[in-house]
Amino acid sequence: MIQHLIKLIWNRKGSHLLLIIEIWASFMVLFGVMSLVTFNLDNYRESLGFEYEQVWAIDLSRNQDTVQTAEKLAQVLQRIKAYPEVEKVSQMSSNSPFSFSQMNSSISRKKTSTLSDIYYTDENFEDVFDIKMKSGRWYQSSDSVAKNKPVVINQKTADALFGTENPIGKTLDDNKVVVGVIDNFKAKGEFTKNEPAFFQLMWPRSEEGKIVLKLKSGTDANFEAKLVKDLGSMLVGWTVEVSYLTDQRQNQHNLALVPMIVFTIIAGFLLLNVAMGLFGILKVNIAKRREEIGVRRAMGATETDIQKQFVAEMWVIATFAILVGLLFAVQFPTLKVFDLASGVYWVAIVLAILIIYGLVTICAFYPSRQAAKIQPAIVLHES
Amino acid sequence: MITLNNIEKVYQTSTIETLALNNINIDIKKGEFVSIMGPSGCGKSTLLNIMGLLDEPTKGDILIDQKHVEQYTDKALASLRNQKIGFIFQSFHLINDLSVLDNVEIPLLYRNSSAQFRREAAREALEKVGLSNRMKHFPNQLSGGQKQRVAIARAIVGKPDIILADEPTGNLDSAMGNEILNILLQLNAEGCTIVMVTHDESMAKKTHRLIRLFDGTQVY
Numbered sequence: 235m236i237q238h239l240i241k242l243i244w245n246r247k248g249s250h251l252l253l254i255i256e257i258w259a260s261f262m263v264l265f266g267v268m269s270l271v272t273f274n275l276d277n278y279r280e281s282l283g284f285e286y287e288q289v290w291a292i293d294l295s296r297n298q299d300t301v302q303t304a305e306k307l308a309q310v311l312q313r314i315k316a317y318p319e320v321e322k323v324s325q326m327s328s329n330s331p332f333s334f335s336q337m338n339s340s341i342s343r344k345k346t347s348t349l350s351d352i353y354y355t356d357e358n359f360e361d362v363f364d365i366k367m368k369s370g371r372w373y374q375s376s377d378s379v380a381k382n383k384p385v386v387i388n389q390k391t392a393d394a395l396f397g398t399e400n401p402i403g404k405t406l407d408d409n410k411v412v413v414g415v416i417d418n419f420k421a422k423g424e425f426t427k428n429e430p431a432f433f434q435l436m437w438p439r440s441e442e443g444k445i446v447l448k449l450k451s452g453t454d455a456n457f458e459a460k461l462v463k464d465l466g467s468m469l470v471g472w473t474v475e476v477s478y479l480t481d482q483r484q485n486q487h488n489l490a491l492v493p494m495i496v497f498t499i500i501a502g503f504l505l506l507n508v509a510m511g512l513f514g515i516l517k518v519n520i521a522k523r524r525e526e527i528g529v530r531r532a533m534g535a536t537e538t539d540i541q542k543q544f545v546a547e548m549w550v551i552a553t554f555a556i557l558v559g560l561l562f563a564v565q566f567p568t569l570k571v572f573d574l575a576s577g578v579y580w581v582a583i584v585l586a587i588l589i590i591y592g593l594v595t596i597c598a599f600y601p602s603r604q605a606a607k608i609q610p611a612i613v614l615h616e617s
Numbered sequence: 618m619i620t621l622n623n624i625e626k627v628y629q630t631s632t633i634e635t636l637a638l639n640n641i642n643i644d645i646k647k648g649e650f651v652s653i654m655g656p657s658g659c660g661k662s663t664l665l666n667i668m669g670l671l672d673e674p675t676k677g678d679i680l681i682d683q684k685h686v687e688q689y690t691d692k693a694l695a696s697l698r699n700q701k702i703g704f705i706f707q708s709f710h711l712i713n714d715l716s717v718l719d720n721v722e723i724p725l726l727y728r729n730s731s732a733q734f735r736r737e738a739a740r741e742a743l744e745k746v747g748l749s750n751r752m753k754h755f756p757n758q759l760s761g762g763q764k765q766r767v768a769i770a771r772a773i774v775g776k777p778d779i780i781l782a783d784e785p786t787g788n789l790d791s792a793m794g795n796e797i798l799n800i801l802l803q804l805n806a807e808g809c810t811i812v813m814v815t816h817d818e819s820m821a822k823k824t825h826r827l828i829r830l831f832d833g834t835q836v837y
Contacts, residue, residue, distance in 0.1 A: 235726055237732060238719065238722070238726055241715065241719060242712075242714055242715060245714040245715065246714050525710055526712050528710070529710045529712070529723070530723065530727075531671070531695070531698075532669065532671055532698060532704045533698070533699065533704070533723050533724040533727065533771070534695050534696065534698050534699020534700070534724055534727035534728075534775075535695060535727050536691055536692045536695040536727075537691050538692075539695070539727060609672075610671045611663075611666040611671040611672035614666075614671070614706065614710065615662060615666075
């Protein structure tokens with residue numbers, strides 16, 4: 235029967251061409267949207283690698299002040315630690331998690347190198363973000379006097395530079411020594427990829443960057459106001475800005491979610507258009523093919539056979555469109571376009587195919603049912 | 618083979634009720650070639666549709682091979698049409714987007730037969746009606762007589778016991794009409810039971826028996 239339907243559709247390809255193009259276009263858009271969704275969801279399933287609840291980032295800007303800035307900063311750190319609301323404090327470079335700031339550099343070892351995000355932090359960074367060590371340890375302030383500067387890397391960097399070797403105690407090309415390995419570190423939020431990360435002891439303490447602090451639960455905006463006021467009086471002429479990491483995380487999420495939502499809406503409209511087109515074309519088709527339906531019923535087709543035929547015809551049309559779409563879609567995983575894992579594209583292809591077939595089935599169901607109810611004696615007499 | 622007892626068919630709309638057939642009693646024996654005649658609108662096609670299980674009577678019994686079919690499901694009726702009955706129509710009712718061979722295969726699509734078997738059976742049927750050289754053609758490339766021969770091949774491809782022909786020569790000139798009648802006579806000689814609606818007295822005379830209808834009633 236399928237062979238018969240393929241022949242029938244092929245012989246009517248001229249009248250189905252527009253529909254095939256429309257389904258093809260929907261497939262391509264769906265493939266794009268599904269790739270984006272699959273990529274983001276795949277990332278989302280991977281843990282961040284750190285805790286951000288109750289963590290604030292304080293951005294201090296010296297402006298024109300050049301007098302004893304290091305001392306002032308040390309006093310500020312001491313003051314912040316003294317608040318009963320504050321659990322942990324750390325100083326780090328400006329690229330704190332969820333900020334829109336990034337620093338990266340090529341890290342190399344022997345003949346291997348990887349582009350890695352670089353974070354300069356003090357010894358308390360691990361505690362503020364509750365980072366779990368996978369192996370080794372976090373660096374200490376006492377490490378500042380070591381001959382080889384200690385660094386912590388994430389597993390992604392370890393995989394790139396050391397493969398299956400244990401990186402602990404190994405030296406990099408610039409004589410820095412790996413003292414610890416952590417698992418993930420997704421500083422741009424759950425929807426982003428787990429990129430290679432590299433942590434280095436900030437020594438001597440910089441007067442730039444940020445202070446990150448972990449607060450006790452229940453700490454609210456009143457404390458923020460008090461903190462800003464206190465710091466403002468200690469750092470005259472400086473700019474003090476406090477950000478909640480939960481808010482910054484939401485901003486990062488929006489960056490990933492907005493394109494997904496926009497493309498999903500576009501795909502939704504396109505699918506609605508296809509659905510209406512399919513529905514209309516089938517209704518017209520059935521009206522034009524009443525005689526054929528009558529003949530088939532006379533030749534032994536049951537109501538179910540007729541209904542199945544019209545649904546199957548739509549599947550055949552959809553299959554033609556999908557096959558053309560696949561010629562384009564399979565280039566993406568094959569050529570690893572946009573540097574995404576090929577699995578993302580394969581999943582997107584499968585999802586797009588399922589959605590197209592689902593849509594076609596839903597649209598074809600009602601008109602096909604009407605076709606099945608046509609009385610053969612009446613239509614044969616009419617024609 | 619086909620028995621109709623007290624068949625009545627009423628077409629009803631919201632405003633009007635039309636009695637298309639009234640108290641029809643017919644018994645078609647195996648191997649018979651029966652023609653049905655009557656003026657236009659007297660109910661000939663309705664009667665043929667009821668015999669072919671394409672339409673239901675308002676009243677009365679239909680027996681195919683001594684079995685009542687009134688309570689049959691859609692599936693059982695379709696199977697009976699497919700296995701036992703072949704249809705030939707005045708306006709051929711071929712599917713223009715399918716080749717001659719594919720058109721002839723249609724009844725076999727609704728059986729569990731292989732593609733190869735269908736192809737062979739369709740070729741055989743077309744050879745029988747003298748159209749083996751037109752298998753790859755499409756209906757709109759054929760003459761009226763050739764189209765009707767394709768329709769006959771389609772009717773006989775499943776080797777049915779009964780052929781119901783509704784004015785099979787109605788759209789053809791007399792030469793073509795005679796050609797088609799000869800094919801039907803040949804099929805009947807081979808054992809096929811045929812019921813044919815016709816307006817042509819001379820053709821009806823060549824059949825075993827004539828049933829005349831007038832205003833939905835069987836005259837004789």
